[in-house]
Amino acid sequence: LYHCFGCGAGGSVLDWVMKTESVSLRRAYESLRGMLGGDVIGGKEPPVLQFVADVESEASRQTLLSQVVEFYHHTLLAAPEAQAYLAKRGLHHPELVSHFRLGFANRTLAYRLPPKKLKAGAVVRSQLQQLGVLRETGHEHFHGSLVVPVIGMDGIIGELYGRKISDGLKSGTPLHLYLPGQHRGVWNEAAMVASRSIILCESLIDALSFWVAGHRHVTCTYGVNGLTDDHLAAFKRHGVKQVLIAFDNDAAGNDGAVTVAARLVELGLEAWRVVFPQGMDANSYLCSVKEPEQEFGLLLDGAQLMNSTPLEPLVMEVNEEKASVVPVAEPVTTSSLAAGSLSGVVVERLDNGDIMIGLGAHQWRVRGIREAMRKGIGSTLKVNAQVLDKDSGVLFADTVDLLSSRSRYGYVRMAS
Numbered sequence: 001l002y003h004c005f006g007c008g009a010g011g012s013v014l015d016w017v018m019k020t021e022s023v024s025l026r027r028a029y030e031s032l033r034g035m036l037g038g039d040v041i042g043g044k045e046p047p048v049l050q051f052v053a054d055v056e057s058e059a060s061r062q063t064l065l066s067q068v069v070e071f072y073h074h075t076l077l078a079a080p081e082a083q084a085y086l087a088k089r090g091l092h093h094p095e096l097v098s099h100f101r102l103g104f105a106n107r108t109l110a111y112r113l114p115p116k117k118l119k120a121g122a123v124v125r126s127q128l129q130q131l132g133v134l135r136e137t138g139h140e141h142f143h144g145s146l147v148v149p150v151i152g153m154d155g156i157i158g159e160l161y162g163r164k165i166s167d168g169l170k171s172g173t174p175l176h177l178y179l180p181g182q183h184r185g186v187w188n189e190a191a192m193v194a195s196r197s198i199i200l201c202e203s204l205i206d207a208l209s210f211w212v213a214g215h216r217h218v219t220c221t222y223g224v225n226g227l228t229d230d231h232l233a234a235f236k237r238h239g240v241k242q243v244l245i246a247f248d249n250d251a252a253g254n255d256g257a258v259t260v261a262a263r264l265v266e267l268g269l270e271a272w273r274v275v276f277p278q279g280m281d282a283n284s285y286l287c288s289v290k291e292p293e294q295e296f297g298l299l300l301d302g303a304q305l306m307n308s309t310p311l312e313p314l315v316m317e318v319n320e321e322k323a324s325v326v327p328v329a330e331p332v333t334t335s336s337l338a339a340g341s342l343s344g345v346v347v348e349r350l351d352n353g354d355i356m357i358g359l360g361a362h363q364w365r366v367r368g369i370r371e372a373m374r375k376g377i378g379s380t381l382k383v384n385a386q387v388l389d390k391d392s393g394v395l396f397a398d399t400v401d402l403l404s405s406r407s408r409y410g411y412v413r414m415a416s
Helices: 013-021 025-035 058-077 080-088 094-099 119-131 204-212 229-237 251-266 282-286 292-301 335-339 369-375 405-415
Strands: 103-105 145-151 157-164 176-178 197-201 218-220 242-246 270-273 304-307 316-319 324-327 345-349 355-359 362-367 382-389 395-401
Touching (some): 058 157, 080 145, 157 204, 197 204, 204 218, 251 304, 282 292, 369 382, 382 405, 395 405
Parallel strands (some): 197 218, 242 270
Antiparallel strands (some): 103 145, 145 157, 157 176, 270 304, 355 362, 382 395
């Protein structure tokens, strides 16, 4: 406590800081907590944001955004209200928080800026306003929100997404926030490197739900109408062949899924619809089931084919006189083949006759089946089968006789 016998002013240490530094009660509290080490996580203090040379430069923009992302990430680790929100949504997963640099905006960003009466403080505030992190009033754009950065494979931060975590908001307050301007980047693009079958959600919260449930080959749009050219370019760049559209099962989600499927088929991709129970989305489903990995797996297995791209399979016909099998001269397309497709499984026939099968992080390649079929099916049908695990880089290859149960069993045992 303090007391001035001259003017009669007195009070606690909070009153002293408020009086001598001309700050609010909240600012005084945060300042004192920082002095006592209350903000220290793992022995590190929260970063102090510094202004950059020119925010119009992409390099400088990235530098400043990186500082913001790290500050919000640090804040989430020390915010019990944010931790409670993640737990409520079934997303309380340490690896998830760290891997995707999840953060929380609780209106303390300004406390880690140089004083605004100094030039450095005025400049960095102006730059944060240009980015959209601060509004013209000086308030944080994402205050009260879980913050999810969209970070590309090259480390570029294309977007920040904010989701309000409080239930007691004023009527009309938006629950979902983004940086101003055009959406940039693709969340979890790295998943497309490992799998040619990708789950596409309509929101980041839903995509995080699939990830927590063990299905890591997932990304998301920016809302039902938020499929961007960046998404389509990423699909093409990484050779994605199949997209499982996991939008909400409501009117908006269903209409959005149809629109997205139409754009995907124009690119030659298969579009599948993952159907949740009526009125549910991925996150509400996550919170309602006891075995998320198994239940989400069943949903993916039961996905419905919305369309199919033209197939050119190697169709065979039987010559009864010679008891052999020969290829038809003209490849044909059949609806039965399309109906036989499986969600999550991508099958391609290469120009040399090899069959390529993608199943999650596993890539299978079957060689020699065309030659074996041309020779005719007798007592053997030997092919070379390779399986590659993209995550570990481990490759197994061996010859297997498809007509021999012993050979098939031996191959499966060794490959496993």
